[in-house]
Amino acid sequence: MATEARASGGYLDILRAPHAARLLAGTLVGRLPNGTGPVAITVFTRAEGGSYSLAGGLIAAYGLATAVGQPLLGRAVDLKGQPRVQLPAAVVSALGMAALAVTGVGNLLLAYAAVLVAGLFTPPLEGGLRALWPSVLGREDRVHRAYALDAVAQEVMFTVGPLLLTLLVSLWSPAAALLVINLLGVLGALSVVLSKPSRAWRSAPREAHWLGALRSPGLLALLASFFFVGLALGSITVAAVAYADDRGHEAVYGWLMAALGLGALVGGVAYGARQWAGAPERRLRVLVLLLALGYLPLLLVPGPAAMTALTAFAGVFLAPAIACAFLVIDRHAPAGTVTEAFSWLVTTFGVGAALGSAVSGPAVELFGTPAGFAVAGIGGFVAFLVLLGTGRVLGPDSAPRSRHAAGGVVADPGRGGARAENIPHSSENDRNGAAEPGFSSGLQA
Numbered sequence: 001m002a003t004e005a006r007a008s009g010g011y012l013d014i015l016r017a018p019h020a021a022r023l024l025a026g027t028l029v030g031r032l033p034n035g036t037g038p039v040a041i042t043v044f045t046r047a048e049g050g051s052y053s054l055a056g057g058l059i060a061a062y063g064l065a066t067a068v069g070q071p072l073l074g075r076a077v078d079l080k081g082q083p084r085v086q087l088p089a090a091v092v093s094a095l096g097m098a099a100l101a102v103t104g105v106g107n108l109l110l111a112y113a114a115v116l117v118a119g120l121f122t123p124p125l126e127g128g129l130r131a132l133w134p135s136v137l138g139r140e141d142r143v144h145r146a147y148a149l150d151a152v153a154q155e156v157m158f159t160v161g162p163l164l165l166t167l168l169v170s171l172w173s174p175a176a177a178l179l180v181i182n183l184l185g186v187l188g189a190l191s192v193v194l195s196k197p198s199r200a201w202r203s204a205p206r207e208a209h210w211l212g213a214l215r216s217p218g219l220l221a222l223l224a225s226f227f228f229v230g231l232a233l234g235s236i237t238v239a240a241v242a243y244a245d246d247r248g249h250e251a252v253y254g255w256l257m258a259a260l261g262l263g264a265l266v267g268g269v270a271y272g273a274r275q276w277a278g279a280p281e282r283r284l285r286v287l288v289l290l291l292a293l294g295y296l297p298l299l300l301v302p303g304p305a306a307m308t309a310l311t312a313f314a315g316v317f318l319a320p321a322i323a324c325a326f327l328v329i330d331r332h333a334p335a336g337t338v339t340e341a342f343s344w345l346v347t348t349f350g351v352g353a354a355l356g357s358a359v360s361g362p363a364v365e366l367f368g369t370p371a372g373f374a375v376a377g378i379g380g381f382v383a384f385l386v387l388l389g390t391g392r393v394l395g396p397d398s399a400p401r402s403r404h405a406a407g408g409v410v411a412d413p414g415r416g417g418a419r420a421e422n423i424p425h426s427s428e429n430d431r432n433g434a435a436e437p438g439f440s441s442g443l444q445a
Contacts (some may be wrong), residue, residue: 002095008254009271011145011149011269011273011274012027013142013147014137014142014145014149017137017142017379018136019195019196019197020136020137020146022191022192022195023052023129023132023136023192023195023198024129024149024150024153025187025188025191026189026190026191026195026259027125027129027192028153028154028156028188028190029187029188029191029426030086030125030156030185030186030187030188030189030192031091031121031123031126031157032157032181032184032185032188032190033093033094033118033159033163033181033184033185034066035095035157035161035214035233036161036162036164036165037059037062037064037118037119038059038062038180039161039162039165040097040152040165040174040178040181040376041055041058041059041062041100041115042055042059043169043174044100044101044105044174044175044177045071045105046057046098047173047174047175047406048104048105048106048174049105050105051094051328052097054105054108055120057112058105058111058112058115058385058427059115060165060354060356061112061116061119061260062115062116062118062119063119063350063354064357065116065118065120065122066119066120066122066347066350067347068119068120068320068347069089069119069120069121069122070122070124070127070343070346070347071097071213071340071343071344072328072346073089073121073122073123073124073343074124074127074339074340074341074343074344074443075213075337075340076130076410077124077127077131077338077339077340077341078203078322078336078337078338078339078340079202079203081201081202082128082132082198082199082205083176083193083194083198083199086123086124086125086128086189086192086425087123087186087189087190088195088199089121089122089123089124089189090121090123090185090186090188090190091155091186092117092121093117093119093121093122093182093185094116094118094182094183094185094186094221095117095118096114096115096116096117096118096119096121096180097114097118097178097179097182098179098182099113099114099117100114100115100118100177100178101175101176101178102117102175103396105307106208107302110397112227117298118286122269123189123318124339124342124343124363125163125188125189125192126150126342126343126346127338127339127340127341127342127343127346128192128198128339128342129150129192130147130150130248130326130330130338130342131201131203131338132197132198132201132343133146133147133150133337134259135197135200135201136197136331139259141275142325142437143275143330144272144275144276144323144327145275145316147272147323147324147326147327148227148268148269148271148272148319148320148323149268149388150323150326151264151268151270151272151319151320151322151323152265152268152269152272152301152319154266154319154392155261155264155268155319156265158261159183159258159261164181164183167179167180168180168181174435175282177315179337190353193412202339203250203336203338203339204335204336204338204349212416213333213334213338213340213341213344214335214344215334216332216333216334216341217390217393217394218328218331218332218390218393218394219329219332219333219341219344220393221386221390221394222328222329222332222385222387222394223344223345223348223385223386223389225288225354225383225384225386225387225390226345226348226349226352226376227348227349227351227383227385228354228379228380228381228383229321229349229379230348230349230350230351230355230356231352231353231354231355231356231359231375231378231379232291232295232356232375232376232378232379232383233318233352233353234352234354234355234357234360235357235359235360235363235372235373235375235376235379236298236314236354236356236360236372236376237257237353237357237360238309238356238357238360238361238364238372239298239360239364239369239372239375240252240253240256240257240377241253241264242369242370242372243301243307243369244256246301246369247322249304250308252304252357252403255304256307256308256311258316259309259315260311260312260315260318260422261310261315262312263311263313263314263315263316263318264315264316264319265316265319265414266312266316267315267316267317267318267319268320268322268323270397271319271320271322271323271324271431272323279293279395280324280327280328280331281328281331281391281394281395283324284321284324284325284328284387285384285387285388287317287321287324288317288321288380288383288384288387288430289321289384290317290376290382291309291317291318291321291380291386292314292379292380292381292385293380294314294315294316294317295314295373295377295380296377297310297313297314297368298310298373298377298434299373299374299377300361300370301370301373309420314376320369325345326345328344328394330344332394336359337363352364352379355377356375356376359375360372362375363375389435390417397424
């Protein structure tokens with residue numbers, strides 16, 4: 001059951017907290033290169049005379065490298081702190097894209113090497129911000145609302161980013177746009193790591209284990225579920241293109257994607273504006289079920305106006321589900337692995353979306369446009385069934401809370417700042433138990 005949040009506990013309360021607005025803005029600007037990456041690579045490749053196939057290959061390489069790099073860099077952040085990882089990674093990633101802008105796509109080896117470097121070193125700013133919220137906001141209810149605000153802001157970024165890229169291309173050139181976007185990304189990361197919370201943040205002591213965050217059964221269950229949520233979302237993008245082609249109006253695709261983002265935006269705002277009671281694990285199951293049910297009306301493929309409305313409804317539960325998922329991760333990630341755990345969800349979601357796009361294409365060609373939307377519905381229901389079938393490891397009783405909220409740093413409410421909590425290094429700090437015998441490597445994992 002939900003109760004209305006007090007006015008003082010709304011989004012403005014979060015943004016007025018010391019450092020909060022700066023961290024949110026810096027993270028969003030720092031993520032612009034990744035948020036606009038596929039569009040920027042496509043526009044640049046076509047401007048250089050490359051084919052759509054080449055653009056697709058470069059985007060796939062960039063996405064794969066990002067998927068590999070995010071959890072690895074997230075683990076490095078947990079071990080070394082944010083400034084020592086986030087900023088150098090942002091600089092190297094920007095240099096990769098700069099190399100692509102300077103050398104072009106004439107030399108395929110250099111082009112692929114450039115996007116691989118850019119993707120592999122994409123800084124895990126998204127996971128890093130969510131690790132910082134507990135030390136910045138203090139109260140648990142404010143942290144929950146910040147996760148929702150973050151999901152809403154992400155939708156805005158994915159809408160505004162491509163528009164900014166288009167503006168830069170029209171003012172200068174695709175190469176200049178690529179350089180400017182990545183320079184902005186470095187400045188955003190710089191703003192984050194120079195902030196007091198980022199400099200003061202330290203991960204909780206962690207138990208050495210070669211699997212790191214992945215040793216948590218609850219986290220594995222969540223990742224499996226959101227792989228299929230990503231698959232559902234990825235399939236919609238392809239099915240929407242097919243729908244626009246069927247109607248003979250390319251602009252319809254833009255309407256559908258904008259409606260999907262608007263629905264997520266509205267859903268995220270509504271979710272974060274309320275204070276929710278009860279275990280987030282149970283709430284997540286309901287949200288994912290509603291998300292899956294929202295995809296079913298798309299199978300009707302009505303006229304453009306009705307289809308746009310249905311697509312907006314299909315997006316309503318996406319941002320709330322993502323926000324709730326990050327809360328569940330905070331409860332189930334082994335101590336000292338919170339940034340890595342957040343990054344794993346980003347990676348898994350992205351890989352699922354890529355597979356959804358790959359599966360939806362043949363489905364549309366074989367069975368028509370409704371089949372593409374059917375893939376989304378199937379993905380949503382499989383995600384729900386995974387959560388339903390893993391209740392034993394992904395339940396409220398399987399995630400006893402420790403003294404530290406996330407990342408081992410708690411807020412000092414009297415001072416409004418972060419202070420490191422010295423927690424004894426023992427298995428009692430691991431919310432999922434000690435490492436299994438035979439799996440501890442004896443090294444920091």
